[in-house]
Amino acid sequence: MMTLATEIDQNGTSPEKLLAPVLSAFWDQPESWTLDTYRRHEGYEGLRKALTMSPDDLIAYVKDSGLRGRGGAGFPTGMKWQFIPQGDGKPHYLVVNADESEPGTCKDIPLLFANPHSLIEGIVIACYAIRSSHAFIYLRGEVVPVLRRLHEAVREAYEAGYLGTNILGSGLDLELTVHAGAGAYICGEETALLDSLEGRRGQPRLRPPFPAVAGLYACPTVVNNVESIASVPAILNKGKDWFKSMGSEKSPGFTLYSLSGHVAGPGQYEAPLGITLRQLLDMSGGMRPGHRLKFWTPGGSSTPMFTDEHLDVPLDYEGVGAAGSMLGTKALQCFDETTCVVRAVTRWTEFYAHESCGKCTPCREGTYWLVQLLRDIEAGKGQMSDLDKLNDIADNINGKSFCALGDGAASPIFSSLKYFREEYEQHITGKGCPFDPAKSTLWADDKNAHQGVNA
Template sequence: MTVTAEELNEAGPEKILAPVLSATWDTPDSWTLDVYRAHGGYRALGKALAMAPDDVIAYVKESGLRGRGGAGFPTGMKWQFIPQGDGKPHYLVVNADESEPGTCKDIPLLFANPHALIEGIVIACHAIRSNHAFIYLRGEVVPVLRRLQSAVAEAYAAGYLGKGALGAGGDLEITVHAGAGAYICGEETALLDSLEGRRGQPRLRPPFPAIAGLYACPTVVNNVESIASVPAIIDRGKEWFRSMGSEKSPGFTLYSLSGHVARPGQYEAPLGVTLRELLDLSGGMRPGHQLKFWTPGGSSTPLLTEEHLDVPLDYEGVGAAGSMLGTKALQCFDETTCVVRAVTRWTEFYAHESCGKCTPCREGTYWLVQLMRDIEAGKGLLSDIDKIADIADNINGKSFCALGDGAASPIFSSLKYFRDEYEQHITGRGCPFDPAKSTAWADDDTSAHLEVNA
């Protein structure tokens, strides 16, 4: 089912969703080539190969597709940066190292519909004149790795990959690479270093990957959802794509709804939908509880509160509210959650995952953890609140990559909205919240808890 912007205005909650990538997820054997082709798969590929590479880039650019990996950079413009006639190999690298806390869209997409990515890869490689693509997948997700390898093998057997895949004389190879599970490898230049066999650490830029990326050759690095969205755009048209979403953030996307909600999961809808609408679809917060705070794009984006329920979930709307859309990982927490405890856990994650290359991030995240643990345990001083804000300020915008910014975001935003809760931990000498009641389905009445889950 696809929904235009006009239809959305007249629709009830059940009409908000616009499943495109997820349309066949519940179809038996949805990951196979036969099922994918039965639903129009690889139809867009023929149309794209009949177009000149530059025309494909222009078409994707005119569609308004923006990167779905976090920054929202225009996909067609990224392809356009690749120099032509340079005599060097060009590479496409798909970033499938999904590791942002709260984000769970690319892995389900690869598990249920891997051929959408493969078709998108062939089209993208035709556009940027590449003969070799790499998929950098998170190594822990072994079932997804096996299913993706099986789908690639099917595509080779069917002639969509290999010799002549890009037309006469145009060969295309895909390499599926399993990473070792480092959050930092989600950063594109650290991913490239890891792919080349080195320790995953961010590179100094410039030069940017479009000029000197993988093996010092021009490289495009795109998110899984970004590339998987391309076939639908080519097949159904850029006007169809722009009919959804907003003017500056057109199209459909996957929202990952998790936390204290009745029905967490993937909700594919046009950009600009609100959290209130998605909560209506998912049954709201867990019974008997109300929303306290939430993240619009994973834990590295500034958290928002109940007053932001009607903020349009597109790049401009969330930005105007003081946060970032990021990976559209909507983590929802109810009133039983201790903000200090949640931010402490996130900070511990970033300190653990810091690659240690730059001083602000390496030292700053370490000291943030020490102070946050003291505050959570009621051992801190009121002056520590200003101290963590100062340390976060010394990390934000001053570290080698965005990991430092991500570590600082929960600190800044939680102090903005919940400073009194930090003070309460210190003056009350401990956390006023019961950790047992912050779990997904913990209630005072055990029988009611069992009835809800029955």
């Protein structure tokens, strides 16, 4: 494993030393997904240490480590566990959210494909802490190869005594169920996920009550992201001080950054929180040859976009928040100067309109009308008044919809108008997209890409 950076040195430290491979330390090894490979890399040692502690002490330990949820909001993981009421006589459940669907986000699926036992070990530790005897993994159903690999890892864990009855002689009993969803983005929202898991249509619930009080089957439930739970074994095995030696004071530890788009080396980069996009691009070979960065998202399409002015923003929760966006799922989508901002935002908004569950009016109606306006502007049929109308509709969705999907749909509108209003105006005054179709691309680099995405 590479040397772990205590802090990000922007004055000469070689880029490789900024990486912190923990979850991805042996992804490139033969059969990295097997139990044998995992145990060769100190697999399930964190569980053994956790079982020597009391559940309350274990929760306090994870809380003291500073681990924050890796699914978007960054809520402290130990604090979420602490919310579960004890002595209530009800079953407690752990639900792992593996319904990764955010455009640009691709960290949990590769993690499950290459190292599923890190999640399983983390699940056993978390269930011991919250006194749960049944856990669920809600996986995005389209990723069948990952589903098969996860089923095999669960089978190995049962066979080795890490799941089932009297785990490692501790008296802990735990059943683990892998559930494949049916491909709905809204089921990434934790309460919609719970409804789907119960066999109902996936739609957000009114809160309170929160899942910690009345979640799955109306019982106390913890819903955590894959990466959040998979990070727990290393914290137990290496120690909370080791974990806090990485990242920043309020955002400690290592995490996976998904780098995609018009970059020379897309992929997963595991580094301490607080690294910058400039450093990640230095490591990955920069933007594709002959091109420059135009705009990018720090946490997927539902987070306000940044421009090349934000290359040195620390990619932790506080740094990105102070710069006007959200770290989210750390999905760094990078677009070069050939990309039409209006078309990119239109594609994202079409996605949100399609994936809206329709439960609340602001999101159901607002995303529809945003798409109509954006399509007209992109085709050169818009008017200058449409720009204020876009902003007004987005404002009527933001903070007023039933769940965060509406906020996510509004974010690209606000931020693109803030940084690229002139480009919107060029579409209106020039009666169409000002980009040369022969050169402009969005998702691909072939000669037909622009024609395809701007049809």
